[in-house]
Amino acid sequence: MQVERWQHERAFDFARRKAAGKxxxxxxxxxxxxxxxxxxGPIYDLRLKVAVESFIINxxxxxSWGMLLFLISVGLTIRIIWGPxxxxxxxxxxxxxxxxxFNQTYPVYRVFLVVAGPLIGLALWSxxxxxRWGKIIRAAAVDREMAEGIGIRVPILFTAVFALGTWLAAxxxxxxxxxxxxxxxxxxxxxxxxxxxxxxxxMGSFPGAFVGALALGLFESFGTVFLGSAQMAVPxxxxxxxxxxxxxxxxxxxx
Amino acid sequence: xxxxxPISTIIFSLAALAFLSASPFVLPVYWTLILTEILIMGxxxxxxxxxxxxTGLLSFGQAxxxxxxxxxxALLISRGGNSLFLCxxxxxxxxxxxxxxxxxxxxxxxxxxxxxxxxxxxxMLFTVAHSWIKLTGGSDGLPLMSIPSVRxxxxxxxxxxxxNMFLFVLSVTxxxxxxxxxxxxxPFGLMLTAIRENKQxxxxxxxxxQNLRLAAxxxxxxxxxxxxxxxSLFNSMATPDFMHWGFSARPVLMTILGGSNIxxxxxxxxxxxxxxxxxxxxxxxxxxxxxxxxxTPVVIFFPRGILGTLVHYLFKKKKIKP
Numbered sequence: 001m002q003v004e005r006w007q008h009e010r011a012f013d014f015a016r017r018k019a020a021g022k023x024x025x026x027x028x029x030x031x032x033x034x035x036x037x038x039x040x041g042p043i044y045d046l047r048l049k050v051a052v053e054s055f056i057i058n059x060x061x062x063x064s065w066g067m068l069l070f071l072i073s074v075g076l077t078i079r080i081i082w083g084p085x086x087x088x089x090x091x092x093x094x095x096x097x098x099x100x101x102f103n104q105t106y107p108v109y110r111v112f113l114v115v116a117g118p119l120i121g122l123a124l125w126s127x128x129x130x131x132r133w134g135k136i137i138r139a140a141a142v143d144r145e146m147a148e149g150i151g152i153r154v155p156i157l158f159t160a161v162f163a164l165g166t167w168l169a170a171x172x173x174x175x176x177x178x179x180x181x182x183x184x185x186x187x188x189x190x191x192x193x194x195x196x197x198x199x200x201x202x203m204g205s206f207p208g209a210f211v212g213a214l215a216l217g218l219f220e221s222f223g224t225v226f227l228g229s230a231q232m233a234v235p236x237x238x239x240x241x242x243x244x245x246x247x248x249x250x251x252x253x254x255x
Numbered sequence: 256x257x258x259x260x261p262i263s264t265i266i267f268s269l270a271a272l273a274f275l276s277a278s279p280f281v282l283p284v285y286w287t288l289i290l291t292e293i294l295i296m297g298x299x300x301x302x303x304x305x306x307x308x309x310t311g312l313l314s315f316g317q318a319x320x321x322x323x324x325x326x327x328x329a330l331l332i333s334r335g336g337n338s339l340f341l342c343x344x345x346x347x348x349x350x351x352x353x354x355x356x357x358x359x360x361x362x363x364x365x366x367x368x369x370x371x372x373x374x375x376x377x378x379m380l381f382t383v384a385h386s387w388i389k390l391t392g393g394s395d396g397l398p399l400m401s402i403p404s405v406r407x408x409x410x411x412x413x414x415x416x417x418x419n420m421f422l423f424v425l426s427v428t429x430x431x432x433x434x435x436x437x438x439x440x441x442p443f444g445l446m447l448t449a450i451r452e453n454k455q456x457x458x459x460x461x462x463x464x465q466n467l468r469l470a471a472x473x474x475x476x477x478x479x480x481x482x483x484x485x486x487s488l489f490n491s492m493a494t495p496d497f498m499h500w501g502f503s504a505r506p507v508l509m510t511i512l513g514g515s516n517i518x519x520x521x522x523x524x525x526x527x528x529x530x531x532x533x534x535x536x537x538x539x540x541x542x543x544x545x546x547x548x549x550x551t552p553v554v555i556f557f558p559r560g561i562l563g564t565l566v567h568y569l570f571k572k573k574k575i576k577p
Contacts, residue, residue: 192374192500199371233382240375243368244360 202252300521302478303506308515311451316377322498324480350480358472396494514560
């Protein structure tokens, strides 16, 4: 009975949405719909425009599959060019060597990383919080339709943000290169780790990402010491625990 | 929105079944093995699609249940079990049990959070398989020393024969698919689709969304367990890799490739996936790059997937104008 009634309702709802041109398959719907109350209809009208543009829009619709697969293809290109083996990169001469503190030696490059990481983070945070561009990006992320309504060209803006993100990822990779050995599969680990950091810290929160990264690093290090072979599960236990206690991460907004 | 018509799907699947049962007697042994793998992975992908395509939940830990099923069968046989029926029953129930426990925690989350939490639990299962060396053999895997035979009409069929193995896998897979087909067309299946479409509205009319989701998760886990059990019989091996998130990504790729809105989409996706692998590995070892090149346009321009798009253009020519 319930189902019959619901079927009727669904047919009604379906017809209405079809009339509004908003019917999409669920996979895309999931990727495109940023949350309750925020429609994404106009974005899809754009798809008839240029193929390239629609490609980029789809890439930018959150965590769309296209993006993931595209990145996998990029990763495999790396494998073809530089081969499947490991490579070792030396830090630049000025940052190589060690220095001693409290009778312990410590590599200079690691100290450089410890300083450079928060600095880049701080710069990024100021860019998003203090500049006009940062404000525009945040506005588009909060309410895409409204931002378009007041004349912000969201697709192009998000393309730029995507480029910025890629650039930052490349900087991260370049900084990490002397610190760990390079292999085509290194991205596989880092993508899961960054997912864990971002989701457990709270999506869209810089302090969250910072705290999440620190927590993950500390838990992993202590896990290696105290848990032995079970340390592999530590990041995942962290992620599951955070999501069970705070469904949107440490610093995530509760919707 | 389902794009397949029941009648044509039934005719199509009966024809496919007849065709497939005859194929091992015609095809070379090598392709029989490939077809067996396609069937198993197709079943795995279809169990996953019960969550993605019908319930709207993206599970990234489905390989965990696949692996649990694989290890259940492998352990039973290494402990001297000698009944295929028991193997599959154990795989099914252990997959369901694992999915029940894990799903209890997962089904309250949505979208990316659901994906991440299932990923987390799947990787915990992976760690158990990888680190509990006494029970599972660690990263070396757990080999199956013997494979029980099928006894039918007083004759014993050894599953070491690829043809017998294929027919066995085909019959189990068909039974599971028949079950899924009935399931998605039952009132329960419609409720699942309702969750995908609008779960708020469904809970307003009095349905327990979380319980329904949990039920779907358990059924998907059980079927993934069966697929895992079959896979370990087919491979004579269960390894922790079966549980890694990289393995969870496979049904996702297959489902997207074939089409998540159509019943047989994931199965076709599996066929395309392995078919491409076979064809392209002859040319270059980096066959995944071609997979990426094919998948990207499929995702962007044909979001219905290959089978979904085909069916749409063959049977639904008159488009409803917006």
